[in-house]
Amino acid sequence: MTEQQLVKEVVIVGGGTAGWISAALLVKMLGKSLKITLVESEEIGIVGVGEATIPPVIHFNEGLGLDEATFLKETFGSIKLGIQFENWGQQGDSYMHAFGNFGKDYPFCTFHHFWLKAKQLGLSDNFWDYSFNYQAALQNRFTKLDSIPNVNLQGLVYAYHFDAALYAQFLRRWCETLGVVRVEGKIEQVHTRPDDGFISAVQLQSGEQIKGDLFIDCSGMHALLIEKTLNTGYEDWSHWLPCDRAWAVPTESVKPIVPYTRSIAHQAGWQWRIPLQHRTGNGLVFSSKYWSEEDARAHLLANLDAPALAEPRLIKFRTGRRLKQWHRNVVSIGLSSGFLEPLESTSIHLIQSGIIRLVKNFPHLGIKAAEVAEYNRQSQLEFEHIRDFIILHYKLTQRTDSKFWRDCQQMEIPERLARKMELFQATGKVYREQDELFSPIAWIQVMLGQGMVPQDYHPIVNALPAEQLSELLSYLKTIYSATATKLPQHDEFLKQFCQSDAMNTA
Ligand code: FAD
Numbered sequence: 001m002t003e004q005q006l007v008k009e010v011v012i013v014g015g016g017t018a019g020w021i022s023a024a025l026l027v028k029m030l031g032k033s034l035k036i037t038l039v040e041s042e043e044i045g046i047v048g049v050g051e052a053t054i055p056p057v058i059h060f061n062e063g064l065g066l067d068e069a070t071f072l073k074e075t076f077g078s079i080k081l082g083i084q085f086e087n088w089g090q091q092g093d094s095y096m097h098a099f100g101n102f103g104k105d106y107p108f109c110t111f112h113h114f115w116l117k118a119k120q121l122g123l124s125d126n127f128w129d130y131s132f133n134y135q136a137a138l139q140n141r142f143t144k145l146d147s148i149p150n151v152n153l154q155g156l157v158y159a160y161h162f163d164a165a166l167y168a169q170f171l172r173r174w175c176e177t178l179g180v181v182r183v184e185g186k187i188e189q190v191h192t193r194p195d196d197g198f199i200s201a202v203q204l205q206s207g208e209q210i211k212g213d214l215f216i217d218c219s220g221m222h223a224l225l226i227e228k229t230l231n232t233g234y235e236d237w238s239h240w241l242p243c244d245r246a247w248a249v250p251t252e253s254v255k256p257i258v259p260y261t262r263s264i265a266h267q268a269g270w271q272w273r274i275p276l277q278h279r280t281g282n283g284l285v286f287s288s289k290y291w292s293e294e295d296a297r298a299h300l301l302a303n304l305d306a307p308a309l310a311e312p313r314l315i316k317f318r319t320g321r322r323l324k325q326w327h328r329n330v331v332s333i334g335l336s337s338g339f340l341e342p343l344e345s346t347s348i349h350l351i352q353s354g355i356i357r358l359v360k361n362f363p364h365l366g367i368k369a370a371e372v373a374e375y376n377r378q379s380q381l382e383f384e385h386i387r388d389f390i391i392l393h394y395k396l397t398q399r400t401d402s403k404f405w406r407d408c409q410q411m412e413i414p415e416r417l418a419r420k421m422e423l424f425q426a427t428g429k430v431y432r433e434q435d436e437l438f439s440p441i442a443w444i445q446v447m448l449g450q451g452m453v454p455q456d457y458h459p460i461v462n463a464l465p466a467e468q469l470s471e472l473l474s475y476l477k478t479i480y481s482a483t484a485t486k487l488p489q490h491d492e493f494l495k496q497f498c499q500s501d502a503m504n505t506a
Helices: 017-030 056-064 068-074 111-120 132-138 164-177 293-302 347-360 369-395 403-410 415-427 440-449 459-463 466-486 490-498 501-505
Strands: 009-013 035-040 078-080 082-086 094-098 159-161 181-184 187-192 199-204 209-211 214-217 234-236 245-252 261-266 269-275 279-286 313-316 320-322 330-332
Touching: 009 017, 009 209, 017 035, 017 056, 017 164, 017 347, 056 068, 056 159, 056 347, 068 164, 068 490, 078 490, 082 132, 094 132, 094 440, 111 440, 111 459, 111 466, 132 466, 164 181, 245 293, 279 293, 320 369, 347 369, 369 403, 369 415, 369 440, 415 440
Parallel strands: 009 035, 009 214, 035 181, 082 261, 214 330
Antiparallel strands: 078 159, 082 094, 187 199, 199 209, 234 320, 245 279, 245 313, 261 269, 269 279
16 A cells, blocks of 8 residues: 555635534544645635534534533524424414424334324324423423433433534634644635546645645535536436525524524425524525515515514525535535535534544545445435435425425425335334434424324234323323423523623623
């Protein structure tokens, strides 16, 4: 093996959320054996949206060794217990995709089967009575609680809302103290090796060249290395997910700061509302085929709950995935690797799982085809599973008030998703495939929440007489709601645990 094949110098192109998250994990895990340089251009800037996350973000930050309170302070963060979906099944409907377990699973039989039988018998009505996260969210309450005291039940499972641009800046400061070298400048040329097409260096406007063995493309939708240089190709998924635009606008903060994201469906798209400590992030994701940019903008502005703090900003995107996330000596992470709309807040997660996967498969002795293929296989499956979960929300609508929703109902869906829906409808069963991100309880909530009622439940449930089933459900319901009532208000938790200094002086 020659010296040249060893990977010792990593160049990260881009300093948005993807760039700095990637730099952070690399320097933390492999910083002793790598030289890490990050190039970014203030003139080009970052996409600057992306404020809601899912629970694995907590483990990622813990892995880096970040202090949670400091991180939340610095990013004006708040707590997220789930996503409330409004007007998705039918107009006027509302349900929550709450994080965490529901009720208590039995050996070989998950809780929802017990609830399905109880529902058939008229013993229970609302599945969300058995979600501790939902009960707490409903009352705007939160504290850090791993389990409910004295009973063997899971506590609150949470993620964060935060200002993603501040997260990147926070990580930048942290990375620079650990030795990541940041270079400011606009890349104008990319040099490749004539023999194998691998990238050898990026060249800035100033003429400076930055050489590397491995390049991480975090250049966002520019996809400067993976696409503009290597022409890797893109698989377009807009026939399944037709939204291709978003208007984003911040508004003044509204009290109380609710501990959940809101996703409100409109005539040809949906609106997000994400409460931070100092403001609320809002946006409207929509399909330009069904809704003009001007009308969508006006609709968003008419549906804000507080004065706007800036002019709405339009972001265009194309849903899909890069054909290979890793090609030659370029690994694409973040928006350069593909785009899935933020309906289930998965982009920052995809960045984190992408860089974790690279660390696990780090090619320190040289890039091996088998390792690249495995990386790409895992990344592709991960993207597809999330894509299917997002399509589910559109496919399962019963709305007929616009052509957009009627077309969503009628569209052909991926075969794997069709199988999953059919199985649940017929049997109440849902299985997690391989390392799929969303657990069965996430799927169950969306399917039940949007009106899919299974025809059957598992027969293990019949071992429990109806009277005991009723007692069990009323016990769980009482515990969840009584415990939630005793929790501090979310606003109070933020004030005590992580109030941003700017809020203290406001
Ligand atoms: P960018 O932020 O665009 O960064 C690109 C970087 O590359 C910049 O630093 C830029 O300067 C640099 N660059 C580009 N070209 C050059 C060049 N020639 N020379 C030098 N530097 C260059 N994710 C979530 O998890 N939750 C959400 O709620 C969420 N909401 C979203 C809402 C919308 C409407 C959109 C579009 C995305 C949302 N996302 C969300 C996704 C999230 O915004 C992105 O995943 C995240 O910001 C990562 O962006 P990035 O770092 O890949 O790209």
